Amino acid sequence: RKEVEQDPGPFNVPEGATVAFNCTYSNSASQSFFWYRQDCRKEPKLLMSVYSSGNEDGRFTAQLNRASQYISLLIRDSKLSDSATYLCVFRGSTLGRLYFGRGTQLTVWP
Amino acid sequence: DTEVTQTPKHLVMGMTNKKSLKCEQHMGHRAMYWYKQKAKKPPELMFVYSYEKLSINESVPSRFSPECPNSSLLNLHLHALQPEDSALYLCASTPFISTDTQYFGPGTRLTVL
Numbered sequence: 001r002k003e004v005e006q007d008p009g010p011f012n013v014p015e016g017a018t019v020a021f022n023c024t025y026s027n028s029a030s031q032s033f034f035w036y037r038q039d040c041r042k043e044p045k046l047l048m049s050v051y052s053s054g055n056e057d058g059r060f061t062a063q064l065n066r067a068s069q070y071i072s073l074l075i076r077d078s079k080l081s082d083s084a085t086y087l088c089v090f091r092g093s094t095l096g097r098l099y100f101g102r103g104t105q106l107t108v109w110p
Numbered sequence: 111d112t113e114v115t116q117t118p119k120h121l122v123m124g125m126t127n128k129k130s131l132k133c134e135q136h137m138g139h140r141a142m143y144w145y146k147q148k149a150k151k152p153p154e155l156m157f158v159y160s161y162e163k164l165s166i167n168e169s170v171p172s173r174f175s176p177e178c179p180n181s182s183l184l185n186l187h188l189h190a191l192q193p194e195d196s197a198l199y200l201c202a203s204t205p206f207i208s209t210d211t212q213y214f215g216p217g218t219r220l221t222v223l
Contacts, residue, residue: 100152
């Protein structure tokens with residue numbers, strides 16, 4: 001069983017749409033959770049950390065459900081510039097060791 | 111200076127060549143990482159250095175040899191690579207190995223002929 005399961009998509013949505021991604025993890029000892037964004041042929045960049053209480057950053061909302069072992073990312077009012085691959089990431093009990101999902105590809109069309 | 115730099119941006123090498131990838135950061139970070147990323151796949155961790163000492167080696171073949179000569183610099187020496195080693199090689203750093211948020215460099219796109 002993979003450490004992280006993530007729907008690869010692709011998700012194709014019009015501008016202004018709301019889109020949600022989920023990601024499940026198998027290691028119940030996971031300590032920290034993140035969403036990274038990776039543009040085509042570029043490096044991953046941190047989008048936001050995910051906290052148990054849920055957190056919001058502008059149009060982006062992240063949630064963590066420890067009981068069901070999943071995290072989610074909601075993007076409201078999608079922009080063309082949101083087109084990218086979104087990677088869910090978590091850290092287990094080993095310092096320095098991050099586990100990456102395979103990424104969900106999002107395309108926002110005009 | 112809040113970035114991680116990597117050189118070269120692109121590298122093409124033959125299977126008998128020896129080459130090196132370089133990664134540099136001047137943020138005072140004490141942990142540095144090498145990842146390999148194939149197309150449409152997530153980054154795969156290769157090595158982690160903490161305070162210039164190797165902390166994690168993810169069973170990487172010996173044709174990849176990391177080196178951390180000082181706290182700002184991380185090298186990856188390549189020798190006798192295979193075509194399947196062609197990938198994007200990403201370097202990252204964190205203030206400490208216990209810090210979760212990783213800052214990635216732009217990567218070196220390697221092609222092995």
